[in-house]
Amino acid sequence: MLIDPGHSPKSPGTIGCNGKHEYLYNDALAKAVAAFLKRKNIPTDLTRLNNENISLIERAQKSNENCLLLSLHHDSVQSQFLYSKSNIRGYCSKKAKGFSIFVSRKNPHYNESVRYAEALGTALLKRGLIPTLHHAEPITGENREILMPDKGIYIYDELTILKNAKSPALLLEAAVIVHPQEALISDTDEYRRIISEAVYEMLVNVK
Numbered sequence: 001m002l003i004d005p006g007h008s009p010k011s012p013g014t015i016g017c018n019g020k021h022e023y024l025y026n027d028a029l030a031k032a033v034a035a036f037l038k039r040k041n042i043p044t045d046l047t048r049l050n051n052e053n054i055s056l057i058e059r060a061q062k063s064n065e066n067c068l069l070l071s072l073h074h075d076s077v078q079s080q081f082l083y084s085k086s087n088i089r090g091y092c093s094k095k096a097k098g099f100s101i102f103v104s105r106k107n108p109h110y111n112e113s114v115r116y117a118e119a120l121g122t123a124l125l126k127r128g129l130i131p132t133l134h135h136a137e138p139i140t141g142e143n144r145e146i147l148m149p150d151k152g153i154y155i156y157d158e159l160t161i162l163k164n165a166k167s168p169a170l171l172l173e174a175a176v177i178v179h180p181q182e183a184l185i186s187d188t189d190e191y192r193r194i195i196s197e198a199v200y201e202m203l204v205n206v207k
């Protein structure tokens with residue numbers, strides 16, 4: 001298993017409604033999932049250490065045919081839906097909340113990637129998480145093709161890390177951190193434990 005904590009200190013991703021950068025959410029989640037899987041005796045590596053800056057291609061090249069690459073991110077919405085809060089750095093929106101999962105048809109193991117995505121979506125739903133469908137809206141910046149709406153699975157062929165991976169690969173947007181509630185809920189050990197359990201269940205069910 002290869003876990004990719006999305007973004008880096010130099011390219012921090014979106015900013016949550018609480019003013020916290022996305023890469024910090026990604027780092028904490030990646031660390032929790034990796035620790036959980038190691039306790040289950042599943043060999044697990046990370047593409048990036050905490051303060052490392054590494055390109056998407058380099059991350060993808062760390063995969064090999066025997067692993068699954070799971071890139072972990074936290075989500076936002078288009079800028080027209082964001083409002084700023086005067087007392088903190090963050091931008092907020094109640095436009096969307098929930099998880100989404102992306103796969104690329106350009107990945108050399110596309111069918112297997114879809115099997116993993118389906119198992120992950122199922123495991124997240126079972127734990128009470130809900131998918132967000134806002135990436136399928138017919139507006140600039142979204143317009144993603146949705147493969148399984150009930151499980152929040154989208155096709156995004158050009159995602160660099162997915163199409164360049166040598167292994168099956170998925171990208172999980174674990175929560176929409178511009179949403180005031182999700183910014184807080186997804187920054188807890190409890191939320192990270194739920195995601196970790198779902199990832200483990202996915203691996204057990206696809207093997």
Ligand SMILES: [Zn+2]
Nearest residue numbers: 006013073074
């Ligand atoms: Zn991201």
